Amino acid sequence: MRSSLARTTGLIYLLYFLTAIVGQVLLSKHFAVSGKVTNFISIALYLVLGILFCRLFWPSGRILSSVAMLFNFAGVAMMLPELYPSGKPPANPLLFFGVYCFLIGVLILRSAFLPRALGLLILIAGFGWFVFLAPWRMHGVAVFTEVLGFVAEAALMLWLLVKGVNEQRWVEQARGH
DSSP, rough: OHHHHHHHHHHHHHHHHHHHHHHHHHOOOOOOTHHHHHHHHHHHHHHHHHHHHHHGGGGGHHHHHHHHHHHHHHHHHHHOOOOOSSSSOOHHHHHHHHHHHHHHHHHHOOOOOSSSHHHHHHHHHHHHHHHHHTTTOOOHHHHHHHHHHHHHHHHHHHHHHTTTHHHHHHHHHHHTO
């Protein structure tokens, strides 16, 4: 049961990645309407991903999972340009997604059902998004941060798709053992 939740989460993660990439490509090729529709779908998928992660990491900490989900929601809200008359959000979505990734990393580290290395990667990637926001960032640092974030999130997505979670440990942690 939990492995199917993990694999579903991985699948939604993959669909998010693909639609986000396709949306950006369409926009760069001046297909504004189809690019915006595709980006809206990717944003909706990321919202669903936040809900699935909250459920998946419930045994690692209910409050922390809920807080992470709220940061996901806030980041998603910042990505919806239709909400802002100027077309620009009042805050950079990476501010919220950085905290979100950081918290997901902590939840993975607290979990008994996923590899700690994944948690550490995601935690560092979350911290990296804050560096990316810094006004003094250098081009090399920005590229490194983007690559690290992509690698960390892709590793988590692939792990969930291929391996799922350790079912027995998830159940034990959910029961508080």
